[in-house]
Amino acid sequence: MAQLESFFGAVGGVVWGPYLLIPLLLGTGLYLTIRLGGIQLIRLGAALRLGLIKRHDDDAEGDISQFQALTTAMAATVGTGNIVGVATAISIGGPGALFWMWVTAILGMASKYSEAFLGVRFRTTDEVGEKNGGPQYYLERGIPNGFGKFLALSFAVFTVLACFGIGNMTQGNSIASNLERSFALPTWITGVVLAAMTLIVLVGGIKSIGRVTAGLVPVMILFYVLGALYILIANASGIPAAVGMIFTDAFTGTSAVGGFAGSAIMIAVQFGVARGIFSNESGMGSAAIAAASAQTTHPVRQGLVSMTQTFIDTIIVVSCTGLVIITTGVWNEIDPATGEQLSAALMTGQAFTHGLPGQWGHWIVTLGLVLFAYSTILGWAYYGERNVERLVGHGGVMPFRVLFSLVVLVGCTMQLGVVWNFSDVMNGLMAIPNLIGLLILSGLVARETSFYLKHDPRLEANRAEIEAFMKGRPGWEEWKESERSAMA
Numbered sequence: 001m002a003q004l005e006s007f008f009g010a011v012g013g014v015v016w017g018p019y020l021l022i023p024l025l026l027g028t029g030l031y032l033t034i035r036l037g038g039i040q041l042i043r044l045g046a047a048l049r050l051g052l053i054k055r056h057d058d059d060a061e062g063d064i065s066q067f068q069a070l071t072t073a074m075a076a077t078v079g080t081g082n083i084v085g086v087a088t089a090i091s092i093g094g095p096g097a098l099f100w101m102w103v104t105a106i107l108g109m110a111s112k113y114s115e116a117f118l119g120v121r122f123r124t125t126d127e128v129g130e131k132n133g134g135p136q137y138y139l140e141r142g143i144p145n146g147f148g149k150f151l152a153l154s155f156a157v158f159t160v161l162a163c164f165g166i167g168n169m170t171q172g173n174s175i176a177s178n179l180e181r182s183f184a185l186p187t188w189i190t191g192v193v194l195a196a197m198t199l200i201v202l203v204g205g206i207k208s209i210g211r212v213t214a215g216l217v218p219v220m221i222l223f224y225v226l227g228a229l230y231i232l233i234a235n236a237s238g239i240p241a242a243v244g245m246i247f248t249d250a251f252t253g254t255s256a257v258g259g260f261a262g263s264a265i266m267i268a269v270q271f272g273v274a275r276g277i278f279s280n281e282s283g284m285g286s287a288a289i290a291a292a293s294a295q296t297t298h299p300v301r302q303g304l305v306s307m308t309q310t311f312i313d314t315i316i317v318v319s320c321t322g323l324v325i326i327t328t329g330v331w332n333e334i335d336p337a338t339g340e341q342l343s344a345a346l347m348t349g350q351a352f353t354h355g356l357p358g359q360w361g362h363w364i365v366t367l368g369l370v371l372f373a374y375s376t377i378l379g380w381a382y383y384g385e386r387n388v389e390r391l392v393g394h395g396g397v398m399p400f401r402v403l404f405s406l407v408v409l410v411g412c413t414m415q416l417g418v419v420w421n422f423s424d425v426m427n428g429l430m431a432i433p434n435l436i437g438l439l440i441l442s443g444l445v446a447r448e449t450s451f452y453l454k455h456d457p458r459l460e461a462n463r464a465e466i467e468a469f470m471k472g473r474p475g476w477e478e479w480k481e482s483e484r485s486a487m488a
Helices: 002-015 021-035 044-054 066-077 084-093 096-121 135-142 146-183 187-203 205-234 236-249 265-280 286-291 299-327 344-355 360-392 394-412 417-440 442-455 463-470 476-484
Strands: none
Touching: 002 417, 021 096, 021 265, 021 417, 021 442, 044 066, 044 299, 066 205, 066 286, 066 299, 066 360, 084 096, 084 299, 084 344, 096 135, 096 236, 096 265, 096 286, 096 299, 096 417, 096 442, 135 146, 135 286, 135 360, 135 417, 146 187, 146 360, 146 394, 146 417, 187 205, 187 360, 187 394, 205 236, 205 299, 205 344, 205 360, 236 299, 265 299, 286 299, 286 360, 299 344, 299 442, 344 360, 360 394, 417 442
């Protein structure tokens, strides 16, 4: 196991290193931002209004509302990365790592828009009448040659493997270890209860997942953010210095004290980007799978709704965590028990404990971790089953749901060093074919986006109005037909 952990750690260092995934992620996001005219900034207000206030398109094809598709994707992304991942980036890369998480998010919003657009544009209806889409379909259908099929199948395989790691065992382990530390609850009890709760929800399919996440995600984010805002208001005088430190350290490479002082700027960039993508998953293609199930009258509309996920995840939730860690001074605190820098696993909890009265900080972080991690399990279970269906057909879905739920129990009761490293590698590998596909299909995305927004800039057109200005548009009739028929 030690050798496997070392092997996957070394491979992960290459995949997430400065010469492969980091430039590919940032480069793709920047390229799409330019081609789409800064859509993530110009259309953010309209997208938030459609996704969070209106929440659905009337008389639209799909399995769940646009809001439920958004919360399902957010369920998979708002997880331990928002609590432990931020602390890891800051503990190794210093406060400047938070700046690079912001950069990754802003550029990643263009990637998230593009992959969600394509997820809806090339989605199909399966044999039981459910919508199916994501990179495992749009890479093959949008790039009609052997290379497109290779990219699609690669994505599907890597996603199924990744879902058992980053979307299952690591999340269950985080829940079990926190409940054991806080309430002395044996990990096997947590595992049994969590596995049962997961299976009950998964058996109901995407409609069940959508209902649960639509109720759970907004509450857990609001609860966590309100706690963070209380701390930031109490430490308001330290916010300007913290923000200044974030921007300064992003370009000086200053890091936390415990043996990391003087680290290179590349460390801040590497961990900021890596933890940023771990948190919001922009460019990985996973959110496109949830987007494809949405009831929407046009791919552009769901693409815009989906990109708000990255804004909420990183610009709001991650920023709250990072600023709390920095303003409370915990980011360079020494652990009296070890004489070394406070570990990332304890850093966020310590910051909330410092900033809130009594035990409130401890309870907020513990409950936040439990809810965030459980929602991540549900979101990734859906990603996994959609790719299992792509690989082996609908008959493989129910066995996958049972197996996935049982693996949650395993994750709660074992050490996961090798699983974390394996998950990092699989996450990176599933992003690579998707990013290549986004670059190849960027012309289609830009062309159709420009045409649609020319006719409906405020996202207020109804179905009849959309039908009127889209009539005769290349690909429009093909999309509507694929909405109603199963893939051959």
